[in-house]
Amino acid sequence: MKLTVKDLKYDCRHFCGDIPCKPHKQHGVxxxxxxxxxxxxxxxVSKRILIIKLGAFGDVIxxxxxxxxxxxxxxxxxxxxxxxxxxxxxKNVDVILPFTPQSVxxxxxxxxxxxxxxxxxxxxxxxxxxxxxxxxKGFTLRDGKCMPLDxxxxxxxxxxxxxxxxxxxxxxxxxxIFEICGFTFSGEEYIMPDVExxxxxxxxxxxxxxxxxxxxxxxxSRLWPDTFWVSLARRLKKAGYVPLLLGGExxxxxxxxxxxxxxxxxxxxFPLTTFMSEVNQCDLIVTAVTMGMHIAIGMxxxxxxxxxxxxxxxxxxxxxxxxxxPDFDCACFYSPTCPNNCMQYLSxxxxxxxxxxxxxxxxxxxxxxxxxxxx
Numbered sequence: 139m140k141l142t143v144k145d146l147k148y149d150c151r152h153f154c155g156d157i158p159c160k161p162h163k164q165h166g167v168x169x170x171x172x173x174x175x176x177x178x179x180x181x182x183v184s185k186r187i188l189i190i191k192l193g194a195f196g197d198v199i200x201x202x203x204x205x206x207x208x209x210x211x212x213x214x215x216x217x218x219x220x221x222x223x224x225x226x227x228x229k230n231v232d233v234i235l236p237f238t239p240q241s242v243x244x245x246x247x248x249x250x251x252x253x254x255x256x257x258x259x260x261x262x263x264x265x266x267x268x269x270x271x272x273x274x275k276g277f278t279l280r281d282g283k284c285m286p287l288d289x290x291x292x293x294x295x296x297x298x299x300x301x302x303x304x305x306x307x308x309x310x311x312x313x314x315i316f317e318i319c320g321f322t323f324s325g326e327e328y329i330m331p332d333v334e335x336x337x338x339x340x341x342x343x344x345x346x347x348x349x350x351x352x353x354x355x356x357x358x359s360r361l362w363p364d365t366f367w368v369s370l371a372r373r374l375k376k377a378g379y380v381p382l383l384l385g386g387e388x389x390x391x392x393x394x395x396x397x398x399x400x401x402x403x404x405x406x407x408f409p410l411t412t413f414m415s416e417v418n419q420c421d422l423i424v425t426a427v428t429m430g431m432h433i434a435i436g437m438x439x440x441x442x443x444x445x446x447x448x449x450x451x452x453x454x455x456x457x458x459x460x461x462x463x464p465d466f467d468c469a470c471f472y473s474p475t476c477p478n479n480c481m482q483y484l485s486x487x488x489x490x491x492x493x494x495x496x497x498x499x500x501x502x503x504x505x506x507x508x509x510x511x512x513x
Contacts, residue, residue: 145170151181151216151232185215185251188271192222192237192262196432199226200454201256203312203326204319211321220245220265225410228329237261245269254319258284258298276318291318301471310454327456328436336415338405345497346380348417348434350425351396352389359447359476360426362484364396369486370424371400374493382420384430386413422497424489427453435459440496442489446480447472460492 147169152159161167161179169177187208191201198221205228208217218233220241227234235241242265255266255276263279266287277295278287286295294314297304309317316323340346351367353360371381381402383393390407397404408416414433417423423434426444431453434441441459447470450461466483470476 141168141170147177147180147182149183150177151183152179183214183216185212186249187212187215187217188245188248188250188253188269189217189219189231190253190255190257190262190266190276191219192257192259195223195226195429197257198223199328199330199432199436200311201315202228202329202436203323204254204315204321205230205329206326207316207319207321215251218245218248218250226331228331230329255287256315256318258295260284275320290320294318304449305471307449308451311452312454325456327438328432330433330436331411331414333418333437334411334415336412338416338419340382340403340419341380344378344380345421346382346419347374347493347497348382348384348420348423348425348430348439349402350384350423350428350430350434351393352385353426353428355388357447357474359470359473360428360444360481362426362444362481363479364392366482366484366486366489367396368400370489370493371396371402373486373490375401377490377494379493379497382416384413384416384420384423384425422493424493440499442492442496444481444484446470446476446484458496460496462488462492 167177216232219227219231220235222237224234224236250271252273253271258277263277263284267278274287277284286292297307313323374381383402383404385393387407393404417433418437422440424442425431443461445461445463464480464483466480468478468480
């Protein structure tokens with residue numbers, strides 16, 4: 139049988155159209171064989187779904203639980219995702235696009251059955267407004283302003299524009315996102331990239347406590363005093379734990395200084411995948427609301443989370459952590475800086491007690507490696 143364009147399976151999940159598909163590269167198969175039978179790897183796509191979640195690393199990674207539900211209710215759907223951080227999008231997404239003009243052009247010529255627009259940002263909402271979709275959920279742009287597409291998106295929309303409503307919110311981010319999409323959140327976990335192997339040469343017989351000391355240059359309101367980190371590291375070390383300082387390039391000089399003052403371990407700053415491997419060595423992470431927090435949650439680590447400027451109900455810790463807030467009634471809600479430096483009112487005693495309590499509790503679920511992953 140001579141293969142023609144008419145024989146091609148354009149609706150197959152594997153078919154690319156511009157390059158050979160994986161089954162052909164791996165097994166030499168065609169859309170139909172010489173007897174006219176369909177390829178044994180033919181996986182017909184009945185729907186096409188687009189997720190618009192541009193966001194930062196943390197926002198993207200905490201949206202990945204939605205994929206569990208989509209794969210469950212729409213197993214034959216082809217899922218697309220456009221984002222500013224394509225490297226972190228799970229590989230079970232069929233088409234992963236960076237937010238570039240080239241990608242936008244592609245989307246403009248593609249018909250979607252459902253579009254989930256999950257960012258309350260102008261560029262994301264504008265993209266949703268321009269694209270063709272039979273059903274659209276989430277947020278769009280009207281007259282230059284972000285607007286909810288339907289009642290399901292109103293709750294998250296209103297909490298984003300009024301502080302008093304945001305403070306009374308009792309739903310986690312995951313609950314809100316699932317409701318926007320028409321689902322019910324049932325504890326679906328983050329989906330994480332593979333963690334690289336690395337020879338860390340860390341103690342194997344003691345619990346390792348990761349101390350993630352930074353919070354970025356913009357949101358300094360979340361910083362815990364350096365003297366408190368030193369005191370916590372000393373107390374953890376005295377109690378038989380191994381404090382390990384974590385951070386990026388911005389925290390490098392700070393962490394070197396804290397290591398010298400406290401005796402905590404510090405291995406340096408690393409690219410993202412290596413940093414994830416380092417986090418995976420820890421039994422517990424102490425952190426503010428940062429990228430490191432989301433990595434720890436995704437790797438199912440025990441977590442002591444510092445919070446002062448957000449609604450604590452926003453964070454889903456999956457029963458593996460505690461959220462600690464300052465003993466001070468501060469007005470720095472969603473503020474990059476704090477005039478009162480309210481994090482000074484979160485004591486070392488409270489943090490240490492929380493660490494010990496979590497480390498001595500039986501884990502509710504296993505992490506992605508822990509001691510067994512150490513080399």
